[in-house]
Amino acid sequence: MLEAEELACLKGDRLLFRGLAVRLEAGELLRVTGPNGYGKTSLLRILCGLAVPEHGAVRWRGVEVRRDRESFHRALMYSGHAAALNDLLTPLENLRFACAAAGDDPDEAACAEALGRIGLGGQIDLPARVLSQGQRRRVGLARLFLAARRPLWVLDEPFTALDVKAVADLTATLSAHCRAGGIVVLTTHQDAPFETPPRVLDLAGVAC
Amino acid sequence: MLEAEELACLKGDRLLFRGLAVRLEAGELLRVTGPNGYGKTSLLRILCGLAVPEHGAVRWRGVEVRRDRESFHRALMYSGHAAALNDLLTPLENLRFACAAAGDDPDEAACAEALGRIGLGGQIDLPARVLSQGQRRRVGLARLFLAARRPLWVLDEPFTALDVKAVADLTATLSAHCRAGGIVVLTTHQDAPFETPPRVLDLAGVAC
Amino acid sequence: MQWESWSAFWSMGGAAPFVWGSYAVTLLLVALELVLVLRRRRDTVRRLIRLRRVTAPDRDERRASKEMFE
Amino acid sequence: MLGPFFAVMRRDLLLAWRGRADVLVTLAFFVIVVCLFPFGVGAETNQLRAIAPGVLWVAALLSTLLSLHRLFAQDHADGTLEQLLLSPEPTALWVLAKIAAHWIVTGLPLVLVAPGLALLFDVGQGVLGVLTLSLALGSPILALLGAVGAALTLGLRGGGVLLALLVLPLFVPVLIFGAGAVDSELGGTGAAAHLLLLGGGLLGAIALAPFACAAALRIAME
Amino acid sequence: MLGPFFAVMRRDLLLAWRGRADVLVTLAFFVIVVCLFPFGVGAETNQLRAIAPGVLWVAALLSTLLSLHRLFAQDHADGTLEQLLLSPEPTALWVLAKIAAHWIVTGLPLVLVAPGLALLFDVGQGVLGVLTLSLALGSPILALLGAVGAALTLGLRGGGVLLALLVLPLFVPVLIFGAGAVDSELGGTGAAAHLLLLGGGLLGAIALAPFACAAALRIAME
């Protein structure tokens, strides 16, 4: 489904990696690891089409993503370092907007339910500005419950700032998505309690 | 050394905790735990004097901190959620400024060495803007090596975004600081490999 | 030749500040630009040479990367 | 297809409503700039009347400029822009929605209060209509052109003022035709030609600016 | 004791140097605003000459205003301000350092180019000195007063323009005396009284503004 070939990433003067190839089939979960600054975030942004690689190409169902950006992005759900929350809007409003902007349009009840499931039932009406770090993160992750139809999830350090229980819940959600035939690519420095140990791509191995 | 009495924290119309008391002696390491949104960050900001508690008082060596802000702040080193980095300056410049602003004035060589120790030897001349998430975090933490003379360290989620090796290093540094008679207060959701399990203050216990 | 004397030439029929002001500033700017351009070239070369020395150990890798970019 | 268009529009209007103060202060800035002039140039009525259309137009232009950097900055900082760029729908579409919402919030109020301010400068009642119309046609052009500049300078140091440098030369023709419309109405030539040109400019800007803006945003996020 | 003062000063000047474009573009904004006026009000030399001091002063005021929100915003966003407030030295001291660095970077260049721009409006050479002096005394006052406003509006939604609303009324007296100095020099009354008042205002502002600013910052960070 998702293939990357011969990827190279150059940042300023530094070649982070090159000749990186990866191929993911339905149901796979890939964990990208590597020490700080080895290019995990850079790789994920390239896979999403947010950044252009110095060399190489990314393919989705055999089509280069730059050729058919729209259908690739219809299949993708990305969550980056930044939470994509507006401080003035409530978690509910933020979530509805995030879905609508991505082209889905879930109704309010579905969004409220997703927020409840992720443990923000009590904060549904607060402006996002006053949320705690972990609560902000959760709003972004609530989209996962509404994006089940999107096969490809790309998550950059999703466990940051989450408490232990939330980490376990999220891990379960990710596993369920894979069992249902989805693909997950994630980075994390924490040890997440996956039932079956995920496939690992260690950037320390391909680094230049 | 550091005492807090009868602390209460009110946010909006939510009382996060009340009647919280804690007393730390030289050489102690306190880990504040609790699920997301239970008030860890709020507590730490109160302890530092950045926020005023709804009720109660914080004392440093027996003197209320509001009475003698300056000598309390001379003894304190705080690292919050935000990294306090300017994107245009290099890590070296950022670190030197952070120290100078806090009233210390280490020379350039000492700063460069601290950065080298924390694993940023190769990034010393890059603008902070291009650093990876973990590298940004490290610049802030490099101050720990230069703040050994300050007895009280208050760290809000210092392990976020750090890779496994950096977490281990940081843990060792904290333990060493305590052995030398310092005090450390930190929050984290991750399990850090402390040699001796730290004292724990669980906010889930005092939450309202 | 139109000028009776050098001093007549320099006074430009009374418009000396304007004429010579124009020419002087132009000359200055052109000279400045040339100096800046040449200095930039020198600095670039020096900087890149220094950079090459610093990264000398992985020069082989760089060569490999170049091949890859082709 | 229009999903993101309306989602962005609705959200931006909601945000403006939530941060009500914002709307009021762009307006307030306009009013204050206009009112500062008499302090600067002295209170002679004839002179003030002569410069009034120019002052109003320049003030409108400056207020637009001042509010422009907020068009994408917040969304850029909090990661929303990244998410929008990953939207499967065409980028130019939601960009247009953002610009439209921005104009409704910052441009429209100016158009509405301008006649009132013109009266303070003792401008003849006959030309108030032309003044309003010229602003109504011109200020969306300013917003559209400015959006391109805002996208280009996104996340750069000194963004706000760099933006000013980039777009002000582009604003000059709008200013000339806008202020010129009022003057030629006063001079008796009639403002039709100026207004037609402004209208044509508006159509051109609507057709081109969102695409330039979308390209600039993609470049900025690389 | 002066450690943080010089540290802050050095850093802010270094930052300005690093983002060199920034310095140039505040200046550019000033230049462009001044140059826009003729397009708005028409190119008649006499009229332009009459409004020139006012226009220059209003433009200086607007450029100052526009650059103000950058005074603390960046440090607030990245957490530096939090750290500075935890500094054991007096807050007013490093606040003064920040303001001084800001003026050197944004105010001083305006003072230096103003005479050149005055020539574009064909202002008599005799008053150029007074114009420059009035700006040299007035623009630091603007920076000091503006800093208090910037601190008060820190982190608020619509900060930039809310700031404008807060400080413009405070700026008006400065504008009146500043532009007035030039006018009375032209009118033959001599500018001494105006300039003395500006000088007095400057001393007062230096004495008081840093403390007000420090208090505002502590409140903003709570």
Next chain:
Amino acid sequence: MKTANFDDRIKRSKSLLRFAAPQMFYPLAGTFAPWCLAVAAVLTVLGLWIGFFVAPTDAQQGDVYRVIFIHVPAAWMSMFIYLVMAFWAAVGLVLNTRLSFMMAQALAPTGAMFCFVALWTGALWGRPTWGTYWVWDARLTSQLLLLFLYLGYIALTQAIDDARRADRAGAIIALVGAVNVPIIYFSVQWWNTLHQGASVSLTRAPSMASAMLWGMLVMALAAWAYTFAVVFWRVRSLILERERHTEWVGAELAAHEGRA
């Protein structure tokens, strides 16, 4: 191996397009630049000689008019360079050739310099002839706005330090500016004629003395040659910067090191 093949392929290819490859253009520019500068120097001396010693004093203006020998070439160059710059920006965006963006960026400072020179000399000329340094005449005003367009382009490309982003963002603003240049020009023309009668305008002497014309033309040619020289040098630095990871730059630098 592959690299060598690629280089060979470029060298063998007969088409002119091969010079679009930075490593081909780099030595070419290096060879031409000094020659261009020499030509510029010779032409300048010739032009100034014509201007100051052959051309007669003007009946109306006296000797002030001798500013024309830099004023007009500078004004021409400033306008022409902007067009060339926009052209390269467009080529870069369409064909995605790195060298085009570099050319655009190398041209901008020289264009801005000529623009400023035209303004400065015009202002100094205006003082004795019109009695003022500046009037808001259409032509002068559009020249001023052109300077702002240049400065905006330069400031933008300088503020972005990722080369790829700087190239493309700069190209967009150059093109938007180019679309606006005619609009600005005509609007300003209209504005001025609307507001102000033809009290002052650039009325030129009815029959320009032919020596004067020649002087102007020679100086214009000198400006051309100078522009070529400076732009070639600047683009060489840019190429080195951008291509620093490639092998041929490595070889080039090694050669430099050897010489030093």
